[in-house]
Amino acid sequence: MLFNSLEFAVFLSIFFSIYWFVLNKNLTYQNIFILIGSYFFYGCWDVRFLSLILLSTCVDFLVGLKMDASSNDTIRKRWLWLSLAVNLGLLGFFKYYNFFIESFVDFFSYFGISVNLSTLSIILPVGISFYTFQTLSYTIDIYRKKLKPTNNFINFAAYVSFFPQLVAGPIERATHLLPQFQKERRFTYEQGADGLRQILWGLFTKVVIADNCAVYANYIFENSTDLSGSTLLIGGLFFTFQAYGDFSGYSDIAIGTARLLGFNLRENFNYPFFARNTAEFWRRWHISLMSWFRDYVYISLGGNRVVHLKILRNITIVFFVSGLWHGANWTFINWGLYNALLICLLIIRGKHRDYVGIVAKDRLFPSLLDLLKMLRTVLLFAIGLTILRSENMVQVVQIFDAIFSASLFELPSLNKQLPTARPLFILIIFMLVIDWIGRREKHALANFAVHQPRIFRYLFYYIILFFIAYYGGQQQEFFYFQF
Numbered sequence: 285m286l287f288n289s290l291e292f293a294v295f296l297s298i299f300f301s302i303y304w305f306v307l308n309k310n311l312t313y314q315n316i317f318i319l320i321g322s323y324f325f326y327g328c329w330d331v332r333f334l335s336l337i338l339l340s341t342c343v344d345f346l347v348g349l350k351m352d353a354s355s356n357d358t359i360r361k362r363w364l365w366l367s368l369a370v371n372l373g374l375l376g377f378f379k380y381y382n383f384f385i386e387s388f389v390d391f392f393s394y395f396g397i398s399v400n401l402s403t404l405s406i407i408l409p410v411g412i413s414f415y416t417f418q419t420l421s422y423t424i425d426i427y428r429k430k431l432k433p434t435n436n437f438i439n440f441a442a443y444v445s446f447f448p449q450l451v452a453g454p455i456e457r458a459t460h461l462l463p464q465f466q467k468e469r470r471f472t473y474e475q476g477a478d479g480l481r482q483i484l485w486g487l488f489t490k491v492v493i494a495d496n497c498a499v500y501a502n503y504i505f506e507n508s509t510d511l512s513g514s515t516l517l518i519g520g521l522f523f524t525f526q527a528y529g530d531f532s533g534y535s536d537i538a539i540g541t542a543r544l545l546g547f548n549l550r551e552n553f554n555y556p557f558f559a560r561n562t563a564e565f566w567r568r569w570h571i572s573l574m575s576w577f578r579d580y581v582y583i584s585l586g587g588n589r590v591v592h593l594k595i596l597r598n599i600t601i602v603f604f605v606s607g608l609w610h611g612a613n614w615t616f617i618n619w620g621l622y623n624a625l626l627i628c629l630l631i632i633r634g635k636h637r638d639y640v641g642i643v644a645k646d647r648l649f650p651s652l653l654d655l656l657k658m659l660r661t662v663l664l665f666a667i668g669l670t671i672l673r674s675e676n677m678v679q680v681v682q683i684f685d686a687i688f689s690a691s692l693f694e695l696p697s698l699n700k701q702l703p704t705a706r707p708l709f710i711l712i713i714f715m716l717v718i719d720w721i722g723r724r725e726k727h728a729l730a731n732f733a734v735h736q737p738r739i740f741r742y743l744f745y746y747i748i749l750f751f752i753a754y755y756g757g758q759q760q761e762f763f764y765f766q767f
Contacts, residue, residue: 299321303317311467413609418457419444420580454538455573480544481732482729484540489536496755520670531570558650558723559658582602604620608620610672670684
């Protein structure tokens with residue numbers, strides 16, 4: 285059930301009506317209804333994998349209670365290891381089994397040694413990388429004594445499976461989201477209107493920007509051997525806007541949907557295209573994941589409280605694991621290492637904390653220097669995403685060989701094979717302009733035109749709806765579902 289589908293619109297309308305008009309006076313019934321709705325939502329993808337969510341939920345609920353009941357650090361650590369083994373074991377089997385088997389066989393075949401190991405026909409459960417990290421945050425925080433476990437199974441199960449952010453985040457912490465299931469929720473017009481505005485902008489960035497960019501990006505990457513360096517570079521940029529529109533759009537819809545139900549989810553994107561270097565970019569892109577790695581991997585390795593070389597090591601490990609989290613392919617791992625290299629170079633130069641505030645905070649336009657820095661950062665990110673989008677490292681080498689050749693200076697050949705992309709370029713610029721105007725807010729339309737007459741705001745909303753209807757085109761699945 286895709287967020288940008290008629291089925292989800294019907295589901296949400298029915299769910300919202302029952303949730304607020306029938307069950308609004310009973311918190312327990314609301315949470316039970318959330319749990320049932322969330323399992324139905326996930327079961328629409330593949331009902332068989334509901335057992336994995338239920339298993340993870342039961343294990344971590346039990347582990348949390350057992351760790352809290354013991355004061356013996358050894359026993360507490362054993363329960364934590366059980367949580368890690370079950371959750372990472374399931375994730376490792378479904379997502380990485382074939383990758384590790386193939387890599388193992390390829391390694392020995394390189395030395396002329398034949399190893400007979402078979403891969404399996406494994407279906408990757410949607411969202412397993414997201415809800416696995418979400419449940420792990422619960423048990424780890426209890427082990428670190430930052431959180432008291434809940435003894436209410438319904439509340440915990442609803443937290444794990446909360447449908448707005450179940451399959452693609454934001455990755456919520458138990459310290460932030462779980463308490464919201466334990467207190468009464470009230471619907472307000474302001475909260476509902478803000479949620480709808482964020483959903484509207486999420487649909488625009490997903491349906492209009494991401495889905496249309498996907499058409500061009502898919503064509504270019506599928507025909508990379510026949511295209512010029514200039515066209516391949518534009519393909520990387522198309523994929524960059526596809527990835528951003530797809531994932532930030534999903535996050536906006538998820539956060540807006542949760543707000544309609546009285547919940548506040550974590551911010552997941554903070555206008556990353558306005559970052560002035562790669563370090564700032566990664567503080568603004570997929571915030572819930574990168575902060576998870578910071579708190580549970582980077583700090584566990586010593587963070588920045590160690591000698592300089594170990595800081596670089598810790599950064600490299602974090603981005604290596606991040607690349608592996610994104611997918612079971614060497615392209616993902618090398619994408620992670622590429623970003624680690626960019627961050628490490630900034631750390632070595634002492635430039636990684638140069639930009640922590642909003643660009644042009646008190647100005648309407650950025651300076652020329654800031655604009656050039658933002659363009660450089662986006663270009664570096666697009667180069668990295670070209671690695672991630674490629675099918676294998678052979679294609680990566682072929683693409684970069686073409687980009688760094690004389691064909692980079694040829695006119696792109698898009699118009700020869702595809703309909704004109706000019707309207708899409710205009711829409712991308714439109715998206716960036718609206719994001720720029722709203723860059724001080726939690727989402728682009730949070731306070732858009734608040735000082736203008738109401739008719740102006742509603743006219744703008746209808747224009748967005750027109751774009752969604754007119755440029756909807758071919759429906760594309762959310763790119764991040766594969767993670």
